Amino acid sequence: MTEIFSTFGLMKILRFLLFPFAILYDLIISIRNFLFDVNILRSISFDIPVIAVGNLSVGGTGKSPQIEYLIRLLKNEHKVAVLSRGYKRKTKGFQLVNSTHSAEDVGDEPLQFFKKFDNVTVAVDANRTNGIQQLLKLVDPPEIILLDDAFQHRKVKAGFYILLTKYDDLYVNDFILPAGHLRESRKGAKRANIVVVTKCPQNLSDTEQNKIIKKLNLKSNQKVFFTAIDYDKKLKGSGEISIENLKNKEIVLVTGIANPTPLLNYLSEENINFTHLKFPDHHNFTSEDISRIHTVFNGIESEEKILITTEKDYVRLKDKVANISYIAIKSIFLTDEKLFVFEIQEFIKK
Structure with missing residues (x-):
């Protein structure tokens, strides 16, 4: 309890110290929004939804x-197209996602959309105006x-x-x-x-x-x-096993998402025991990271062990880690x- 109060107090002090910078940041963003609102900075509209x-x-x-x-x-x-900036990708400019791309090329979420949905165009461009213009130039535009x-x-x-x-x-x-x-x-x-x-x-x-x-x-x-x-009731990826059957196995969970807490709570509510390896959001897994994952997984002596991850992390890990499955989610x-x-x-x- 003392630790909780100490952490809470530290956060209050930190916010107090950062407050002047927040005021400055707010002023800059507010001026920018005002300039867009009064059309001094121009927004471009398009003729499609x-x-x-x-x-x-x-x-x-x-x-x-x-x-x-x-x-x-x-x-x-x-005809639907999804346009994202492709966060943490290594490429630049407009990219039309295709089957040769990796998560490093176009970002994990755009690649996930592309692999998951047929007949949906997926593209990335930090300049959304240019991205939309390029999509509308396609032979079969959205x-x-x-x-x-x-x-x-x-x-x-x-x-x-x-x-x-x-x-x-x-x-x-x-x-x-x-x-x-x-x-x-x-x-x-x-x-x-x-x-x-x-x-x-x-x-x-x-x-x-x-x-x-x-x-x-x-x-x-x-x-x-x-x-x-x-959460889907059955894992996908390398092995299709029901969530119910995870209760009797040793689980290693790998996440590289902003907030894994809901998933952790879900697994706990399902009485599933797991070892959690947490990485930053949109993490590009290095060879050292892969070695760490293998070390933890291989260190479990039980033969009844499974390596699982999130759907977003799966597109970054499936070509780097053998026999890994994921839990799909929907809203x-x-x-x-x-x-x-x-x-x-x-x-x-x-």
């Missing part, structure tokens, strides 16, 4: 599951473009904005960088058409939802939805899913 998915905070809000939800929703009726992690990319004016905020770390409870984790102030939420509270408990009550809606204090034309993470709506679908479809019709 562009849906931007993003957040106000740094990482870990569940953008990938939300993008995948939209892909599933739209891909059977429309009819809808999903912008991954583009809420702050003001040079493109998307037609529809989906803002994500995590249930246990709402942006209204956070501070701007570097005192907190917000990329811009809470006022940025006014640009959102929809706010999705992600990674909620699946039994979140209506009363609790209403409390959060009140706390977010959005405009009357903005809608709030609540989603949770749902599920707690309530009002039909209303969410209606909002997206109405935007596309317009």
Whole structure:
């Protein structure tokens, strides 16, 4: 208990010391947003539906599951393209993801989208304006473009904005960088058409939802939805084994994501014992990292042992580590899913 209070006190002191820098950062970002709002800095619009998915905070809000939800929703009726910056990739400029690319070439999430969904175009470009222009020049151009992690990319004016905020770390409870984790102030939420509270408990009550809606204090034309993470009941990858059968095995879990806590909690709730090797978000695994993974895994004497990872990490590890499987996830709506679908479809019709 003393350690908890000591950590909490240290965080308060650190935030106090960083607060002047946060004010300066907020001023710079606010001026930039104002210049875009009054059209001194120009935003470019496009003649096809562009849906931007993003957040106000740094990482870990569940953008990938939300993008995948939209892909599933739209891909059977429309030609869909996903445009990402390709975080931590080693290439530059516009890249149209293909089967020869690795996660180092285009980023782990874009490669995951490409491998997971047929007939969906996936591209990366830090310059989203150029990326959209290149997509529209294709022989078979998309009819809808999903912008991954583009809420702050003001040079493109998307037609529809989906803002994500995590249930246990709402942006209204956070501070701007570097005192907190917000990329811009809470006022940025006014640009959102929809706010999705992600990674909620699946039994979140209506009363609790209403409390959060009140706390977010959005405009009357903005809608709030609540989603949770749902884990597949069977591993994929090198071996397909049910989650239930993991209870009798020795598990080594490798993660390189922003917030592995929900996955750790899920495995614990399923009474699965595991050794956790944690790496930074979007980590490019080195030969030393691979050796460490092998050392820990081979150090377990039991023959009933399995090496597992997340779906995002799998695309970076599958060619480096033999016999590794992953737990796939998806986003599920707690309530009002039909209303969410209606909002997206109405935007596309317009």
